[in-house]
Amino acid sequence: MAELVSPQAIDRMLADAQASGVPLDGTDGLINQLTRAVIERALGAEMDDHLGYVKGDSAGNGSGNSRNGHFGKTVTTTAGPVRIQVPRDRNSDFEPKIVPKRTRRLGQIDDIILSLYARGMTTRDIQAHLKEVYGADTSPELISRITDVVHEEIVEWQTRPVDPVYPILYIDALVVKIREGGVVDNRAAHLVVGVDMEGFKHVLGIWIQDKEGARFWGSVLTELRNRGLNDALIVCCDGLAGLPEAIEQVWPEAKVQTCVVHLIRTSMRFVSYGDRKTIAKALKPIYTAVNEAAAKAALENLRREHGKRYPGVIAAWERAWQQFIPFLEFEPELRKVIYSTNTIESINFQLRKITKNRGHFPDTDAAMKLLYLGVRNITGRHIDGTGLVRERGERGTGTYGWKRALNALAVRFGDRLPL
Template identity: 30%
Template sequence: MKSPNKNAKETRSMSDNIIQLNEQVIKAELKDLVKQSVEETLNNLLDQEAAELTNASKYERTEQRKGYRSGHYTRNLHTSSGNVTLKVPKLKGVPFETAIIERYRRRESSVEEALIEMYLAGVSVRRVEDITEALWGTKVSPGTISNLNKKAYGHIETWRHRQLPSEEYPYVFIDGIYLKRSWGGEYENVAILVAIAVNRDGFREVVGAAEGMKEDKESWREFLLSLRQRGLKGVRLVVGDKCQAMCDSVTEVFPEAKYQRCSVHFFRNIFSVVPRKHGKEVGRMLKAIHAQEDKAAALEKANLVAEKLRRMKLNKAADKLLDGIAETLTYMDFPEEHWKKIRTNNTIERLNREIRRRTRVIGTFPDGESALMLVCARLRHVVSSQWGAKKYMDMKHLYGCDAETILD
């Protein structure tokens, strides 16, 4: 049997052999190693570029050389690995324009893109400064953020005014979203008009976005005219909410297209004059109308529902139903396989919810341009995701005999 003293000695010796790792120290060491590697690699690349331009290595003397080295100057570059020091060669007799880093650039492009995204996402300038200091160890001045925003605005404007491909867009979804902006010391609503189209191959595209002070006829007319001038053609159906200015503008700019009123918004208008206790029952009745096999049967069912509503003493709901039901059944003139997706304006409503989520943190925009730019930036991001890459509907059902042409 071992003595207690001997057991204590063995325990102490085992504890002395335990290796303790300081995670913070290891991370710092790894970061320094990566930083040194990045710095060394960039400087080697700069030296190689200088050697190719002068046709001679460092300190080499040849008759064929085009220029001479004259030392170097240091330049700081902020990277995700830390602040690295570049030794940029000075040359005589030949200009040195490096492809490694753009002239006057002080940060990685990924850092600049992150700053733009933060600002466009509604993060305040002061908050951006704090975030950049925490992430990269250096603050970004408000002037830098302003310059980056101008750069981003230029890209967004180019995207917004791009020429559309020379193809047909049979289905177009349009809507307006209201945001608050400052106007003459007061806060007013500004409408951002958005249009989404389904192309001949069945993919969705954001074809346009514009600022409209109000959803009046002039704003809608100018917006739709700009879409037509940029190449929007072959429109067979326009889907939107019940807005008289919108309907009149669609008829004027796209006279060959039919108009489909969003059935969900139509139901909401009817529910506004229906007591809550009858809500579920009326909802089932309205759904039964759109569950019919064709337009004639749906209209017949609508008349029966209106009669039942009058027996329930819901005369206003019956009047609204008969006045607007025909506008919500236009989709039945198109292939049945597309009915579910062209009956409502849900495809653009989902984008509107995403826009509101991104703009809620701002509250009130300083002007209409900043509101439009943020909305467009978000739209561009959504389009570049799976939303724009996923096929939305099979267009061979619409074009029929032209299906082979579509697939080609």
């Protein structure tokens, strides 16, 4: 490129533009004019290739097809709206590639729209942004149609094959508001995140459901099994109705572990602000205990000291006790990894940021579209034309201390870990 456009040539263009009062950017700027010139030159080259001869060449005599003028067309580019002249041929079978027929947007405009949408901007926000930055006139309906192109990608992503074994699964939910029958209702959008053998986290799918229960979770987990997930060693979740029963049905050997951080947060809801440090200190001996007996003794000590004032704290731990105690069986290296669903909560936190601007969604498909784009943006992953997951940049988020945890997993679940 440096050889094609020398610094001297660029200096001359800039000097001519300055002398004639032409701005650098904007709809009438130098960059816009250069964009138009490059596009029209490329279209001319495409026409030469289509006809088999260049303009003015006698080889075109009697060839059966020839040039037939131009027609004007305005396309939106990152340099702003550009008015170009598209060549025509007499047989009307010229199919330009750089500016395909019926195409009104070039370059990265569609990618920009998808990126802005995935970051939580509404269609009207995007419309205003494109007008302000690129001078492009768009409509909310057009933006919505552009974002709709991901529907097929969502289906491929939601049904793609997954690994046969994930040592750890995290399952959690966030609430989205969806309008149905003229009424806005809260729905739970459930995310399942798997940690693979190398410690990388993968969002395996999103499921939106108004009611949880064993039947719903049975269908979700069976779907994952049908996609190739034959076993999960540890499933870390938090108080999702019917989930433990469904896990036992689909992966009977999996260990179900409640999120300890969730349990602590639930406890703190019953505690006045002034006593939070005291209660937090009293809770620590429970979840750092060496075994269940020591944890039970710590819970009884908490009951004696604070049970009368904060019975809700005691009740929260007793309700979750059966899903909490598997945590105490694990080595310290594993405890650090499965201590909480913060892995998935960090994703949920970012998804909440992009959904809060919506207020509510017109239907489930609209909610799924935004959540998927958000996940795609967060994880840097997409589906290519072959239906396979491809990485855009880094492979994904790793798990801190994974090698130590993997060694502990190998000791405990060695016969179930793939080689």
